[in-house]
Amino acid sequence: MTISPATSRRAFLAGSAVLAGALVVPLHRALSTAPAQLSANGYLAVLADGKVSLALPKTEMGQGIMTALTMLVAEELGLAPTAIDVSIPEADRARFAPVDTTTGGSTSIRELWKPLRQAAANARMALVDAAARRWKVMPDGLTLADGAVTNPATGQRLAFAALVADAATRVPTDAVPVPPSAWKVIGRDQRRLDSAGKVRGTAPFGIDVQVPGMKIATLAQSPVFGGKLAGHDAAAARAVPGVADVVALDDCLFVTADSLWTAKKGLEAAAPRWNEGANAGLDQAQVDAALTAAVARPGVTAKAEGDLAAARTGAARTVEALYHQPFLAHATMEPGNCTAHVTPQGVEVWTGTQVPSDARAAAARVAGVAEDKVRLHNFLMGGGFGRRLETDMVERAVSLAAKVPYPVKLVWTREEDIQHDMVRPAYADRISASLDAAGNVTAWEHRIAGSAVMARFLGDKFNGVDDDAVDGATAPLYPAKARLVTFKQVESAMPTGWWRGVGGLRNTFVIESFADELALAAGQDPLAWRLARIIDPRARAVLQKAAAEAGWGKALPKGEGLGLAVLHIWDTCLAAVAHVKVDAQRQIAVPQVTVAVDCGPAINPLGVKAQIEGGVIFALSAALYGGVTLDKGRIAQSNYNDVRPLRMNEAPRVITHVMPTDNAPGGMGEPPAAVIAPAVANAIFAATGKRVRQVPLQAGLESA
Amino acid sequence: MPVSLTIDGQQRSLAVADDMPLLWALRDIAGITGVKFGCGAGLCGACSVLVDGERQFACQTPVSAVAGKAVTTIAGLTGQPLGKALAAAWEELDVVQCGYCQPGQIVAAAALLKANPTPDDAAIDEGMSGNICRCGTYNRIRAAIHRAADTIKA
Numbered sequence: 001m002t003i004s005p006a007t008s009r010r011a012f013l014a015g016s017a018v019l020a021g022a023l024v025v026p027l028h029r030a031l032s033t034a035p036a037q038l039s040a041n042g043y044l045a046v047l048a049d050g051k052v053s054l055a056l057p058k059t060e061m062g063q064g065i066m067t068a069l070t071m072l073v074a075e076e077l078g079l080a081p082t083a084i085d086v087s088i089p090e091a092d093r094a095r096f097a098p099v100d101t102t103t104g105g106s107t108s109i110r111e112l113w114k115p116l117r118q119a120a121a122n123a124r125m126a127l128v129d130a131a132a133r134r135w136k137v138m139p140d141g142l143t144l145a146d147g148a149v150t151n152p153a154t155g156q157r158l159a160f161a162a163l164v165a166d167a168a169t170r171v172p173t174d175a176v177p178v179p180p181s182a183w184k185v186i187g188r189d190q191r192r193l194d195s196a197g198k199v200r201g202t203a204p205f206g207i208d209v210q211v212p213g214m215k216i217a218t219l220a221q222s223p224v225f226g227g228k229l230a231g232h233d234a235a236a237a238r239a240v241p242g243v244a245d246v247v248a249l250d251d252c253l254f255v256t257a258d259s260l261w262t263a264k265k266g267l268e269a270a271a272p273r274w275n276e277g278a279n280a281g282l283d284q285a286q287v288d289a290a291l292t293a294a295v296a297r298p299g300v301t302a303k304a305e306g307d308l309a310a311a312r313t314g315a316a317r318t319v320e321a322l323y324h325q326p327f328l329a330h331a332t333m334e335p336g337n338c339t340a341h342v343t344p345q346g347v348e349v350w351t352g353t354q355v356p357s358d359a360r361a362a363a364a365r366v367a368g369v370a371e372d373k374v375r376l377h378n379f380l381m382g383g384g385f386g387r388r389l390e391t392d393m394v395e396r397a398v399s400l401a402a403k404v405p406y407p408v409k410l411v412w413t414r415e416e417d418i419q420h421d422m423v424r425p426a427y428a429d430r431i432s433a434s435l436d437a438a439g440n441v442t443a444w445e446h447r448i449a450g451s452a453v454m455a456r457f458l459g460d461k462f463n464g465v466d467d468d469a470v471d472g473a474t475a476p477l478y479p480a481k482a483r484l485v486t487f488k489q490v491e492s493a494m495p496t497g498w499w500r501g502v503g504g505l506r507n508t509f510v511i512e513s514f515a516d517e518l519a520l521a522a523g524q525d526p527l528a529w530r531l532a533r534i535i536d537p538r539a540r541a542v543l544q545k546a547a548a549e550a551g552w553g554k555a556l557p558k559g560e561g562l563g564l565a566v567l568h569i570w571d572t573c574l575a576a577v578a579h580v581k582v583d584a585q586r587q588i589a590v591p592q593v594t595v596a597v598d599c600g601p602a603i604n605p606l607g608v609k610a611q612i613e614g615g616v617i618f619a620l621s622a623a624l625y626g627g628v629t630l631d632k633g634r635i636a637q638s639n640y641n642d643v644r645p646l647r648m649n650e651a652p653r654v655i656t657h658v659m660p661t662d663n664a665p666g667g668m669g670e671p672p673a674a675v676i677a678p679a680v681a682n683a684i685f686a687a688t689g690k691r692v693r694q695v696p697l698q699a700g701l702e703s704a
Numbered sequence: 705m706p707v708s709l710t711i712d713g714q715q716r717s718l719a720v721a722d723d724m725p726l727l728w729a730l731r732d733i734a735g736i737t738g739v740k741f742g743c744g745a746g747l748c749g750a751c752s753v754l755v756d757g758e759r760q761f762a763c764q765t766p767v768s769a770v771a772g773k774a775v776t777t778i779a780g781l782t783g784q785p786l787g788k789a790l791a792a793a794w795e796e797l798d799v800v801q802c803g804y805c806q807p808g809q810i811v812a813a814a815a816l817l818k819a820n821p822t823p824d825d826a827a828i829d830e831g832m833s834g835n836i837c838r839c840g841t842y843n844r845i846r847a848a849i850h851r852a853a854d855t856i857k858a
Contacts, residue, residue, distance in 0.1 A: 062802025062839050191798045198803030199794040201738020201778035205804060208737035216732055241721065259732035260741070261724045333742050333750060333804040333838050382740070382804025383838050414743045606798055610841075614801050617840025640747040640836055649829035651842040 028196035028203070031085040038126060038168040040119040042095040044073060046127070046168075047085075050147055050161030052077055055089035057096050057112060059103040059354050060194065061384030062614075063669050064607040067193045069112055071603055075178055075185040076120030077127075078144040081193060091356035091376035103354045104389050105468075105502060106570040106667020109603060113665050117177040123167075125175035130167035131158050180601065180662065187660060189606035194380065206352035206379040207337040207411060214339065214407040215244050215256040217400060218263040221420050222251050224276040224633035225493040229253055237270035246270055247403045254400045260411050279493040279633035287492045287630060288324065291428035294449035295322070299488030300464035302448075303474035306482025311443035315434030318443075319521045323431070323510045324694040326627030328424035328499050329635075331643050334382020335417040338397035341407035346373035347398060348407075352381035354388040362391035366398040385618070386498035390422045415638040422497030423628060423635075425451035427469075429510040433480070439522025439529060444480040446473055446510070449488040451496040464489065468503040472569045472674075476511050477534045478518075493633060501619060501673035504569040509695065512565035512678030516685060526564060526682060527552050538598045538663065539568045542575040545596035545657055550577035559583065561686025565678035572599040572666030576616070576675040578652075580683035586701050588624060589650070590680055595672060596657040600665035605658045608668050613654040615672030620652065621645045623677035624698045707771050711736065712780025720767055727751045727762035730777065738778040738807050742836070749835030752808040752815075753777050759815035761834070778807035786814050786856065793851040801839035809835050813849050822853055 032053065036045035043055040054073050060066045066086055074081040091101070099111060124144055131149035132139035135156055143150050148159045180186075197203030222228060234246040237255050242262035247254040255266035312318070338351040340363070347367045353359040353376075360376040367374070381388055397410040412420070427450035434443040452466035465487045474485050499505075519529030527547050534540050543566045550562060559582050566575040579592040595612050602608050625644040628637045637643050677695055684701060685691050692700035706719040711734065720729050727744075730736045730753070742750030744763050751762040754776035781787035790810045793799075800806050809832070816823060816831035823831060828846050837845065 062800075064801070191795065192800065194803065195795045195798065195800050198800045198806055199791045199810060200782045201740075201807035203803060204737070205740075207741065210735055210737070259720070259724065259728040261728035261732070262721075331838065333740070333748070333802065333836070335741065381802060383802045385838070411741070414745065610798065610801060610844075613843060614840035617842065618838060639745050640743050641745070645836050645838055646840075646842075647836065648832045648842040648846065651840065653843060 027086060027193055031087060037164040038123055038171060040123040040171065041115070043089065044116070044119050044123065046123055046160055046164045048161070048164060050159050050164060051085050052079060053085045053087070055087055057099045057101055057116070058108040059101065059356065059378060059381065060088065061103070061354060061381035061388065064192055064604065064610060065103065065108045067190055068109060068603045068607055069116060070193060071185050071190055072112070072116050073120045075183060076117055076124050078124070079147060081185060081190055083147065086193065088378050088380070091360035091378060093357040101356050102358065102389070103384070104386060104498060106669040106671070109665045110571060110667060118175070121175035121177040122172050126167040126171040127160060127163050129170060130163040133166070134158060134163070186603050187601060187605065190604045191606065203380055205334050205382045206339070206350060207334050207382070209339045209350040209379070209409060211339060211341065211350070211407040214409055215404070216258065216260050216263055217254050217256040217408050217410045218260055218267055218413060219252055219254045219396060219410060219416065220267055220272050221416065222274045222276070223419065224274065224280050225495065226279045227251065227274045227276045230273045230275045232270045232272040234270060237266040240266045240269050245404055247400055249399060252396065254410070256404060256408055264413065276633060282493050282630055282633045284629040284631065287426060287494070290490055290492070291324070291426060291449050292322065294488040294490045295428050295430035295447040298447055298484065299449060299486035301484070302465045302470040302487050303483060303485040306480070308443050308445060308482040308484050311480070311482035312434045315442055316437040317521050318432060318434045319517055320430070320432035321514055321517060321693055323429040323513065325427045325506050325509060326695055327426045327494055327629065328622050328626050329418045329421045329628045329637065329643050330385045330387035330499060331418060331640070331645070332383030332385060332387050335414055336393045336412035337410060338393045339407060339409040340397040340401035342367055342398065342401040346375070349374065349376040349394060349398065350379065351376070351394055352379040352388060353391070353394065354381070354384050355391060359391045359394045362395050363398045366395045367402055385500040386502070387421065390497050392422065414640070418628065418638055418643055419635040421628070422495045424499030425453065425496040427506050431510055431514050433514070433518055435518060435522055439518070439524055440533065441478055441480040441518065442482070444478070444483045446485045447488070448473060448486065448507070449490050451491050452489040453496050453498055455489060466503070470503065470507070472504040472507040472567060473511065477536055477539050477566065477568060478515065479533065479535060492630070494630060500615070501670045504567065504670060505619065505674035508565060508567045508569070508674045509677040509681070512567070512675070513681050513693065516563070516682045517691065530566065536568055536573070538573040538661065539566055542566065542573045542596040542598050542659065545659060546575040546577050546594050549596065549655065549657055550579070550594035552577065559687055561683045563679045563682025563684065563686055565675040565682065567671060567675055569674065570667035570670050571664060572597065572668065572671045574671040574675055576679045578676065578679035578683045580680055580687050582684060582687045582701070588680070588684065588698050588701060590620060590652045592653045592655065593676065593679070594655045596659060597671070598659045598661050598663070599668050600661055600663040602658050602660040603665065608658050609656045611668040612656045612672040615669070616654050616676050617646055617651050619673035619676045620680065623680055623695055625696050627696050707767050709770050709772065710774040712775070712777055718767060722766060722768040724767050725763050726753065726765045726767050726770055726775065729767045730762060736777055736779060740804055740808060742805065747836070748805070749812055750805050750808040752811040752835065754781065754811060754815060757818060759812050778811055781811060781814055786817060789852040789855040790814060790848070793848040793855065797844050797848045797851060799841050799844040799848050801841055805835060805837045809837065809845055813845070813852065816849065817853055817856065821856060823849065
């Protein structure tokens with residue numbers, strides 16, 4: 001059964017009576033409550049009052065997908081994007097199928113580009129046809145703008161509200177979307193639709209939910225991964241005024257109270273003790289050594305072409321390098337949180353999640369109820385970066401809520417958020433290439449080792465190669481006569497997850513750093529070496545543009561350098577040139593980054609630029625200073641003092657050149673993040689002559 | 705003893721422990737959720753409020769320390785001319801991404817412009833150094849502060 005948006009909205013409003021004003025209104029204005037009259041699909045409808053309503057089929061974590069998807073609808077229906085009612089829907093897998101509301105891997109636009117425009121085009125044609133029938137004219141000459149259909153020949157005008165009942169009786173499935181030559185919305189700068197509430201502090205994030213009668217809770221999980229709760233002083237916690245309950249699980253202790261502060265004091269008073277278990281002796285050096293050992297030999301084949309041994313024979317030179325990348329915390333600004341209420345009738349959950357359907361399923365599993373007994377209200381997210389692809393926060397909240405007779409908002413402290421992150425895996429890469437006398441690659445071997453995040457989701461179906469972990473590595477931009485790319489799964493006690501840029505980011509660091517090493521070995525300029533070898537015309541175009549705009553080849557003062565990196569992953573081509581300064585104390589500064597991108601049509605160029613500016617700075621924090629480390633089985637870092645994001649004075653100026661093409665649209669969340677570490681590492685080499693093969697680059701340079 | 709203070713122009717009395725940081729009194733007791741929790745350690749600035757016009761980290765300010773004082777949160781600030789100018793500049797320059805840090809950024813910017821109505825880039829960088837943005841919107845924040853400063857001057 002298809003649930004129309006209006007049905008769902010009515011259900012949401014009814015269910016949200018308990019929400020006391022925390023209803024999600026991303027647009028900072030009231031949305032129409034009229035019923036859906038014309039359902040273009042499960043989540044796009046023209047309402048009885050003529051308003052167009054879009055229930056967001058992807059989740060908004062700052063990347064601007066709400067704005068971009070609304071633009072696609074606006075284009076087809078002749079509306080300003082601001083005129084469309086867009087809402088964040090409850091989790092409902094069936095309603096959105098075949099679209100998966102899971103939001104990650106730069107897939108949203110790639111997945112919605114065709115079906116969402118098709119649905120909106122169908123609605124448009126139905127409205128135009130209804131007007132044509134009313135006026136007894138051919139539909140071809142009619143135009144559609146500002147919520148009405150107009151006949152330019154007669155000046156007649158009918159608003160959507162007057163047409164929608166008739167239109168709903170005949171909705172085509174094969175209307176032709178507006179062609180690029182006629183675009184009025186796509187490709188134009190559109191300011192975000194969700195700014196007004198965000199700048200005034202009224203836009204509700206999951207952590208802002210207030211449910212009448214709720215308590216606020218916090219938790220302590222075993223500091224050592226895999227440890228168990230050995231004991232605690234519940235009476236001492238309850239003696240703290242304001243503390244309501246102390247709930248102990250096998251590996252976790254919760255305290256509920258009137259505020260997070262009180263809950264935290266209660267947790268301190270409870271002084272949980274832990275059986276640390278088998279991982280209590282595990283240090284980062286052991287993890288790193290295991291990774292290094294794993295790339296001493298080839299792993300499971302991800303790509304094999306040509307005869308590697310033959311291609312190596314007679315090489316003019318062979319270059320080999322070992323790269324290391326650390327575990328990374330996500331450290332989203334909004335700490336982990338989830339509000340849940342478990343009653344005999346079912347489960348209600350309020351949270352910000354990148355995986356609404358999976359989170360709902362997880363809540364059902366933990367509560368031991370059928371999925372249709374769970375209502376999950378999703379919210380804006382104060383950063384996702386992959387952290388909210390995990391459902392552990394929902395599971396913890398539901399497991400607590402199942403044991404208390406009131407709704408409970410579980411908030412993780414920042415320390416708990418970092419020390420129980422599902423971190424970006426640490427990786428080691430051993431890469432080697434043979435070059436002929438001209439500097440062409442004959443043999444290329446890349447061994448990749450680290451945690452396989454995909455394996456956790458695939459279970460028995462995992463074949464030994466994590467497709468994400470080898471993304472960008474199996475078909476790099478540099479041709480070779482023979483190529484072998486292998487993957488070796490190496491797990492540690494550290495739970496791992498996806499982090500913005502995912503596998504392509506790690507592989508771009510290795511491959512684009514190594515490309516500079518090959519250029520050096522061949523005695524060629526890094527740009528010239530690449531341009532002499534890259535065939536991909538889109539990659540060449542962005543590389544040439546970024547290099548030209550950055551003044552590649554210009555003389556720079558001592559201690560300064562330019563470095564470049566290019567990628568073609570997530571259906572997007574993106575190149576960056578970083579300008580780096582290294583002082584006498586080897587402190588790295590990055591004053592400017594120049595980026596050129598071809599992501600196809602660039603639906604919202606303003607949003608593309610924002611993603612580039614943000615992705616560069618987000619990933620530069622990790623490239624320069626990132627990394628969490630295992631110490632005696634626990635994460636050694638705990639807050640923004642030792643998980644150090646760049647601050648304003650450290651942030652580079654980011655110059656962006658958007659180069660729209662008529663290729664299919666590519667992703668924009670990951671690519672800008674993925675180029676920055678190699679661009680900076682290459683610039684460090686240009687500035688200092690030192691090749692840093694490990695992230696974080698600052699520490700790497702200090703030990704180089 | 706309940707603590708009496710003014711929050712966004714309204715006289716309030718909060719029955720909380722003296723040592724409860726203002727952040728939790730505002731968010732969890734008074735229900736003012738525009739003030740954000742980011743780190744709890746004075747490291748990120750998401751909880752910034754004005755106390756008698758000066759920027760404070762609400763997570764580091766015991767509620768007893770603001771007894772009898774005037775606390776301005778993002779909600780109150782954006783109703784005033786300076787806050788309106790900042791909010792407008794933020795919207796015009798499309799500053800926000802996830803948006804979670806931005807109320808704190810705007811409060812910090814207000815304190816900066818109160819002290820220095822015409823800051824240069826270096827003064828902005830200095831004044832905003834207590835605020836983290838994980839989405840990396842710093843360049844647009846800086847530009848928006850310049851724009852708000854121009855608006856106020858005009």
